[in-house]
Amino acid sequence: xxxxxxxxxxxxxxxxxxxxxxxxxVFCFGCFCLVIGLAWGLAFAPADYQQGNSFRIIYIHVPxxxxxxxxxxxxxxxxFVFLVWQMKMAPIFIKAMAPIGAIMALIALVSGAIWGKPTxxxxxxxxxxxxxVLVLFFLYMGIIALQNSLEDQVLANKAxxxxxxxxxxxxxxxxxxxxxxxTLHQGPTFTxxxxxxxxxxxxxxxLFSVIGLYCFVAxxxxxxxxxxxxxxxxxxxxxxxxxxxxxx
Amino acid sequence: MTYSSFLxxxxxxxxxxxxxxxxxxxxxxxxxxxxxxxxxxxxDFLAPAAAGxxxxxxxxxxxxxVESMFKEDxxxxxxxxxxxxxxxxxxxxxxxxxxxxxAVVLPLxxxxxLLSEMLYLPRSGFRVLIMTLLIGTPSLFFIGVIGAALTVSxxxxxxxxxxxxxxxxxxxxxxxxxxxxxxxxxxxxxGLLAMLLAMSLMSLVISPFMTAIAVKASVN
Amino acid sequence: xxxxxxxxxSDLWIERGERDLCKGLSFSVQSGDVVRILGENGAxxxxxxxxxxxxxxxxxxxxxxxGEDVTLDRNPLQQDAIYLGHSIGVKSLLTVAENLRWYCPDxxxxxxxxxxxxxxxxxxxxxxxxxxxxxxxxxxxLARLWLNKKTLWLLDEPFASLDVRGVALLEERIxxxxxxxxxxxxxxxxxxxxxALRDVALxx
Numbered sequence: 001x002x003x004x005x006x007x008x009x010x011x012x013x014x015x016x017x018x019x020x021x022x023x024x025x026v027f028c029f030g031c032f033c034l035v036i037g038l039a040w041g042l043a044f045a046p047a048d049y050q051q052g053n054s055f056r057i058i059y060i061h062v063p064x065x066x067x068x069x070x071x072x073x074x075x076x077x078x079x080f081v082f083l084v085w086q087m088k089m090a091p092i093f094i095k096a097m098a099p100i101g102a103i104m105a106l107i108a109l110v111s112g113a114i115w116g117k118p119t120x121x122x123x124x125x126x127x128x129x130x131x132x133v134l135v136l137f138f139l140y141m142g143i144i145a146l147q148n149s150l151e152d153q154v155l156a157n158k159a160x161x162x163x164x165x166x167x168x169x170x171x172x173x174x175x176x177x178x179x180x181x182x183t184l185h186q187g188p189t190f191t192x193x194x195x196x197x198x199x200x201x202x203x204x205x206x207l208f209s210v211i212g213l214y215c216f217v218a219x220x221x222x223x224x225x226x227x228x229x230x231x232x233x234x235x236x237x238x239x240x241x242x243x244x245x246x247x248x
Numbered sequence: 249m250t251y252s253s254f255l256x257x258x259x260x261x262x263x264x265x266x267x268x269x270x271x272x273x274x275x276x277x278x279x280x281x282x283x284x285x286x287x288x289x290x291x292d293f294l295a296p297a298a299a300g301x302x303x304x305x306x307x308x309x310x311x312x313x314v315e316s317m318f319k320e321d322x323x324x325x326x327x328x329x330x331x332x333x334x335x336x337x338x339x340x341x342x343x344x345x346x347x348x349x350x351a352v353v354l355p356l357x358x359x360x361x362l363l364s365e366m367l368y369l370p371r372s373g374f375r376v377l378i379m380t381l382l383i384g385t386p387s388l389f390f391i392g393v394i395g396a397a398l399t400v401s402x403x404x405x406x407x408x409x410x411x412x413x414x415x416x417x418x419x420x421x422x423x424x425x426x427x428x429x430x431x432x433x434x435x436x437x438x439g440l441l442a443m444l445l446a447m448s449l450m451s452l453v454i455s456p457f458m459t460a461i462a463v464k465a466s467v468n
Numbered sequence: 469x470x471x472x473x474x475x476x477x478s479d480l481w482i483e484r485g486e487r488d489l490c491k492g493l494s495f496s497v498q499s500g501d502v503v504r505i506l507g508e509n510g511a512x513x514x515x516x517x518x519x520x521x522x523x524x525x526x527x528x529x530x531x532x533x534x535g536e537d538v539t540l541d542r543n544p545l546q547q548d549a550i551y552l553g554h555s556i557g558v559k560s561l562l563t564v565a566e567n568l569r570w571y572c573p574d575x576x577x578x579x580x581x582x583x584x585x586x587x588x589x590x591x592x593x594x595x596x597x598x599x600x601x602x603x604x605x606x607x608x609x610l611a612r613l614w615l616n617k618k619t620l621w622l623l624d625e626p627f628a629s630l631d632v633r634g635v636a637l638l639e640e641r642i643x644x645x646x647x648x649x650x651x652x653x654x655x656x657x658x659x660x661x662x663x664a665l666r667d668v669a670l671x672x
Contacts (some may be wrong), residue, residue: 325555
């Protein structure tokens with residue numbers, strides 16, 4: 001297997017020209033799937049026999065929560081890549097991805113709370129999953145705050161990579177400890193870990209919205225990376241040429 | 249510079265700055281005192297909550313102490329000298345953390361009998377509280393020192409370190425308080441202590457290298 | 469101390485913030501040289517010293533020390549070098565003697581006292597550095613140059629905040645060092661009048 005593509009990832013110029021045609025189709029495809037999934041799920045899928053219509057929020061909550069975790073995994077991996085191979089694209093990716101992940105975690109929290117009100121009777125329950133998403137949100141905010149307060153670019157890159165890697169190592173432990181906390185607490189918590197078997201009309205729209213949201217986020221992150229590349233490389237000749245030829 | 253001369257100088261500086269350690273301990277006592285005063289001072293509330301109160305206060309006090317660990321060295325250039333000393337930077341950091349741990353945690357342990365009386369912590373829980381503090385706090389230091397090194401170049405970095413590092417402290421707090429509660433209830437707790445020990449050992453292995461990367465990036 | 473040390477730098481490129489420094493710089497110096505790095509403010513004099521010392525990493529280029537490639541791992545060079553930066557690395561809470569013991573633990577007390585006498589710090593041996601003046605604190609940092617046996621000296625503005633006597637002492641010490649086969653690289657605005665050896669000026 002050739003590793004050439006991997007080394008090419010170190011060059012922002014290569015990445016920029018390679019990725020130029022990607023974001024728009026990916027983004028549009030994502031939007032398309034998302035619209036289908038959401039419309040299907042919210043309007044046409046049959047209501048749950050236990051939870052009625054309130055279950056429909058899973059078409060937002062589940063994809064968003066999945067994204068929030070996947071984003072952190074991606075951050076940690078790219079942080080590792082940066083620390084080991086000094087790949088220039090990795091910090092750009094982290095910078096582009098962190099706010100998206102934070103927003104996903106926030107939406108997951110809010111939609112979870114909205115779901116919790118009719119289902120559990122309260123907006124908030126110290127349920128293991130909710131708590132770990134809350135911690136995930138804090139981790140994202142930490143990375144963003146750190147990047148914003150460090151003026152020096154080299155230091156900001158290293159710092160974000162270090163904290164992402166440490167976060168990735170810690171995340172399973174945090175998750176495990178939170179689950180442990182919940183199972184040992186004798187509080188009045190409901191756990192909805194066992195999902196009922198879903199009919200196809202229910203999970204197909206879910207699949208659509210999950211795929212749609214992944215593509216949607218991929219498109220947005222690619223765009224953010226491209227603009228970050230332009231900002232960081234604004235002194236280099238290829239950026240000047242690019243702007244002269246194609247405009248902004 | 250050698251490892252032993254570095255350690256000696258670290259202890260000397262800690263001794264000259266004993267007021268700082270003293271402040272951290274006072275801060276710890278005040279935070280502990282806030283709970284009986286602010287929530288409920290009856291033994292019914294305090295006895296089961298004592299472990300959590302002590303641990304939350306300890307986490308805050310330790311993070312305050314760790315946060316400023318590199319500040320002075322960064323200002324006077326001795327951090328830079330560590331980088332160019334030709335010695336292993338991760339090992340120097342490890343020694344520094346050990347010195348700091350001894351200076352902060354040992355006095356903390358000495359105060360524990362007094363505090364556990366004030367919080368009506370039962371005898372059965374006290375022994376486990378000491379054990380969790382002994383084997384759990386190293387991981388607090390090792391994780392916190394990464395944040396301290398990352399933010400050393402920022403003037404007002406204390407709040408940022410809190411935001412950055414406190415989420416990582418959650419598992420340590422959870423394992424410790426669960427162990428103490430289990431002991432109070434007469435349940436087995438050795439598994440939880442083993443988890444704490446594992447966390448401390450893991451952070452001992454990983455943190456010096458991460459901190460060294462952060463220090464090198466910060467001093468340039 | 470190595471009898472014949474050499475430092476070769478080729479095609480260096482340092483990036484600091486938004487600026488390129490020392491782009492394409494190459495030079496080679498050896499034992500017996502006093503290298504003065506000259507240049508305007510912001511030309512990258514301090515950055516060049518930091519790169520050699522291993523505080524900074526260059527974007528590109530190669531660094532050889534006594535024939536060994538130290539571009540990626542500066543350790544062999546650091547074992548044999550002293551770097552004095554803008555911040556002098558003297559701990560203000562420690563006394564003069566404690567500071568020097570930290571850097572040079574193997575030095576004998578009589579040696580330490582004779583150097584401190586020479587530098588006019590003998591009355592301050594047990595005074596914490598925070599009570600000394602800026603010039604005196606500087607002398608404490610410079611005392612390492614008398615107490616160590618390292619070959620390569622990387623000195624960033626070593627004459628700053630020194631009085632006339634201090635400057636003369638340091639110049640004398642530098643001369644002595646290169647006569648014995650040392651290699652000194654420094655940034656300064658001062659003409660080194662008393663040094664009559666091979667004095668290489670490197671203009672950035």
